[in-house]
Amino acid sequence: MKNFYITTTLPYVNADPHIGFALEIVQADAIARYQRMLGNDVIFNTGTDEHGLKIHRKALEQGMSTQEYVDGYAVKFGKLKDSLNLSYTHFIRTTDAHHKAAAQEFWKRCEANGDIYKKSYQVKYCVGCELEKTDSELVDDKCPIHPTYEIEMISEENYFFKFSAYQEKLLKLYEQEHFIVPQHRQHEIRAFVERGLQDFSISRLKEKMPWGVPVPGDEDQVMYVWFDALVNYISTLGWPQDEEKFKTFWPGVQVAGKDNLRQQTAMWQAMLLSAQLPASKQIFIHGFITAEGKKMSKSVGNVVAPYDVVEKYGTDAVRYFLLGGLPSYEDGDWSVTRFEEFYTAHLANGVGNLTSRVLTMVEKYSDGNIPPKAEKINFNIRSIRTIEDEFGNEETTIIKNFVDEFWENYETLFKRYSFDFVVQEINNFIASLDFIISEQKPWEKAKIGEDISGLLYQLAEGLRHIGLALLPIIPASAEKILSQLGIDVSTLETLEIESEWGGLLPGTKITKGDMLFPRLEK
């Protein structure tokens, strides 16, 4: 048994949960569940990023204390666990005392390494707004809200992190193949680092922005939110107090959106190097979700809320679409038509219907008991994937060969985080069973008194494999399939053992349940 650590990024709590974050956390959940099936001990971390000016301001606007404000959001994000059936083991809030202490210790290590220095720099300031402005916020060097005021230059002393010192080391890190998945993201960040790095500011004046982790040894400054937030990936593991536990789980796998590429694969990695800690093991970068072909935005009002769609379609339908209906590496589109099409084609007509027809046949033709195993039955599986024997004959393979190949592909695709192809592979398996049923016509054979027990066994056993394969994707429905086949999910062995052909015990009583995926109302 190995230890496996996976973490999402922490969503910033200035808005309600977003379907994009639901994608990220469901992907991480599928990976965590898959790793557990392999028999590994898994720590799966998520949480909330709760510091910074934007949050502080929002709380002020809403007339509540900042703590009250973030507490409310922590609850909202925590509810995703039930809503999306998540299996995370750790939920960290960056306002947790142990996290703040860890962030300060991390700071000290970087400082001890000579990577933190104080510098005064110029900021542009609009007196009208009483706020700092970046160049991109200004039009013709004026604040668009207060064009009659002159922008003032004020100078502020902040701490900086020597990002520039890590260019070579980062480039070295990117030589490692598959450090970032997909590959083109690794190329992208490498190109960015090659262009040269600038030290970045990692603190803010406390009098302007009190809502942050105090900088060790300087009463007047708090950490800039990014610096403290990134440390969560290791503070959640008990670093620095529990060095032993930390070492057994770190480095881990990180999941992040493409907007986070620089922070996760460059800044955070440089920070780890500075604190003399191992770099992340691997970082998976997912794309964004558009809504009906358009970018989701609050002002347009087309933001898809995970709670709404779960309420309408159910947890597993949403998980299935997020993982199987969107490209795993690129941007994808959330549209009601596409969602419903996918649901009908693959959940209702696919796995739902297959489960129903297989179980009904076992009921009707085998008194509801799993029949004896077949020695060998030949199936034509040409519609699924052409497998030829040494004579070039396509029709001499039995379902077992097919299953072995299926699990091989399943593993490869899962380890590449190609969830869309994993789901496609499962759908192909389902289609193959549907095809075999049509081809073998068990109802006809039963009518003329032919023995179909071997065939029924293989179909039920095939369904068991589909149930297993679906466990990380749609856990609740997969458990239903398995329990209808008389399998208690809590007694499952590792995937290596369970994926062997023939695990289903003849004589087991099956119990047909309700429809897994009812058809959507037209």
Added chain:
RNA sequence: CGCGGGGUAGAGCAGUCUGGCAGCUCGCCGGGCUCAUAACCCGGAGGUCACCGGUUCAAAUCCGGUCCCCGCAACCA
């Protein structure tokens, strides 16, 4: 010359790294079947792989160029 993604059947996409019969889902047309959730199975129609040029026995794929769309720099993952 800021960074990145994309243009493939009516729609949505895969295939491009590593050149080798252009594929998948939905929709459409025709047929089959009754174990199953109006489901399932078979067959069919539908393509200038954005455009121009090059390399090659062979290009959606590699090389050079052109056009167009989208995202990031502003709430928002």
